[in-house]
Amino acid sequence: MTTALVTGATAGIGAAFARRLARDRHDVVLVARDLEALRRQAAELHDRHGVEAAVLAADLSTDDGIAAVEARLSDPESPVDLLVNNAGFGLKGAYLDAPLADELTMLKVHCEAVLRLTTAAAEPMRRRGRGGVVNVASVAAFLPRGTYGASKAWVVQFTEGAARDLAATGVRLMALCPGFVRTEFHRRAGMATDNIPGWMWLDADRVVDTALKDLARGRTVSVPDARYKVLMGAARLAPRGAVGGLSSRAGRKYGPRREG
Incomplete structure (x- = not known):
């Protein structure tokens, strides 16, 4: 039986990945900050699907949190076959509205952690000649959206480059770029969603289904919905200023968003 490690596993897309992977009979390592939530989730997955579900609060x-997950990914006695780098968050307001310390924390989670964890997973995968990494980015990677969009653009570029370098090794890497995904996280966090049209919302389980299909097909970037593929195609053709104005308004009522 193979093992998958998911960061930001207790909410949103991360929780959907954990459910789907456990249903497919993968043992799972669940990573998030809330130990009690992790334990509840692990017990549910074990009882429902009969898989081993380990927890790692990080x-x-x-640095200590990243190092703890690096150590687990590098453990030769218990190899990880699939890494899902999902943990992340967003900040309220435009550039200069958020404290610089929060912007730097975002870069730590979205960029440094993704780089370090991908490296920790990919090296032993390369030695074994098999494995996969899904780095969760966003369609914001293709739009001018301040630090959030810039950090997700880095995730996409890094993943595409690493995938190319590892193409002949049996290790697959893919950047997952969903749009707005409706999850319990928004309700629990009290985030406003009234300014987002209904057609823009995606289902987390369907996003994960598409992501795993695209990974199996060898794609390096997955935009998991035809509507967003059309929207991103139109965005590439539209004047940069118009796209910037649209992206700055979308979701502006949101407060901090954190998964993992």
Whole structure:
């Protein structure tokens, strides 16, 4: 039986990945900050699907948290076959509205943690000649959206480059770029969603289904919905200023968003 490690596993897309992978009979390692939530989730997955579900409480905005997950990914006695780098968050307001410390924390989670964890997973995968990494980015990677969009653009570029370098090794890497995904996280966090049209919302389980299909097909970037593929195609053709104005308004009522 193979093992998958998912960061930001207790909410949103991360929780959907954990459910789907456990249903497909993968043992799972669940990573997030809330140990009690992790334990509840692990017990549910074990009882429902009969898989081994380990937990690792780690804050990926800290060096100690990243190092703890690196150590688990590098353990030769218990190899990880699939890594899902999902942990992340967003900040309220435009550039200069958010404290610089929060912007730096975002870069730590979205960029440094993704780089370090991908490296920790990919090296032993390369030695074994098999494995996969899904780095969760966003369609914001293709739009001018300040630090959030810039950090997700880095995830996409890094993943595409690493995938090319590892193409002949049996290790697959893919950047997952969803749009707005409706999950319980928004309700629990009290985030406003009234300014987002209904057609723009995606289902987390369907996003994960598409992502795993695209990974199996060898794609390096997955935009998991035809509507967003059309929207991103139109965005590439539209004047940069118009795209910037649209992207700055979308989701502006949101407060901090954190998964993992």
